[in-house]
Amino acid sequence: MKIGIKVGDIMTRDFISVKPDTSIKDCAKMMIKKRVGSLVLQENNRLKGLITERDIIWAITKKSIDELKNIKAKDLAKKKITTIKPSADLYEALTKMKKSKYRWLPVIVKKNVVGFLTLKDILRIEPSLFEIAHSQGVFQIREEEEKLRRKEFRRKETLKEGVCEECGNFDFLYEQDGKLICEGCRNNMIES
Numbered sequence: 471m472k473i474g475i476k477v478g479d480i481m482t483r484d485f486i487s488v489k490p491d492t493s494i495k496d497c498a499k500m501m502i503k504k505r506v507g508s509l510v511l512q513e514n515n516r517l518k519g520l521i522t523e524r525d526i527i528w529a530i531t532k533k534s535i536d537e538l539k540n541i542k543a544k545d546l547a548k549k550k551i552t553t554i555k556p557s558a559d560l561y562e563a564l565t566k567m568k569k570s571k572y573r574w575l576p577v578i579v580k581k582n583v584v585g586f587l588t589l590k591d592i593l594r595i596e597p598s599l600f601e602i603a604h605s606q607g608v609f610q611i612r613e614e615e616e617k618l619r620r621k622e623f624r625r626k627e628t629l630k631e632g633v634c635e636e637c638g639n640f641d642f643l644y645e646q647d648g649k650l651i652c653e654g655c656r657n658n659m660i661e662s
Contacts, residue, residue: 473596477563478556480595481577481585487512490519490544497543498526508574511547515582519547520574553578556585560592 487510488497497509501523511519525546529538552570554563556577563575567589577585630643634652641652646659 473560475560475596476556477554477558477560477575477577477587478585480560480591481556481587482591483585485510485583485586487583488521488543489513490542490547492543494521494526494529494538494541494543494546497521501526509543510576510583510586511543512583517551517553517576517578517581517583519544519549520551520576521547551576554587555579560596563587563592 486500486504486506488500490511490513492500492511500509501507508520508522510517511521521543525548529541529546533541552566552572552575554566554575554577556579566575567573573589575587576583577587630650631640632643632650633640634643634655635649636651636655639652639654641654643650643652644656646656651659
């Protein structure tokens with residue numbers, strides 16, 4: 471199956487990269503400053519790895535403060551990385567994301583990093599691919615699924631905002647058994 475959109479058409483060309491010897495503290499600062507969740511490790515335009523927020527959080531929870539000072543990006547980075555070419559179709563990118571279980575792919579030409587593709591990039595350009603990606607098992611976003619379920623549910627009912635008569639929280643209210651209650655209390659009533 472082909473979608474007809476090439477990776478090179480939507481990839482991020484000005485991706486954020488650091489050298490492999492960058493400290494994880496500097497990596498974290500860079501992620502915050504640039505508002506990204508991962509950094510490409512490269513040297514002389516060659517891919518050397520990739521470090522994510524999750525990698526840094528893992529280090530913070532598992533290492534002592536003294537150990538953290540000496541940890542470099544290359545020490546935590548994923549080195550075996552699935553990549554893609556800019557000429558590849560987005561469907562191929564989704565398939566590779568599914569196999570690798572990552573929501574991102576560095577884009578490579580002749581071993582040089584030329585871009586970075588994320589699932590967010592794909593869905594921003596072509597939102598209709600959400601269903602394809604989800605049905606293919608590329609990702610599961612429980613929170614987003616829950617939001618979609620609530621959105622669909624809200625279309626069916628007229629909601630009011632106010633204080634729940636059951637728990638006292640301010641929320642969207644549903645009429646249930648003559649009372650105005652929030653979704654949490656409503657779900658509890660349905661489950662019991």
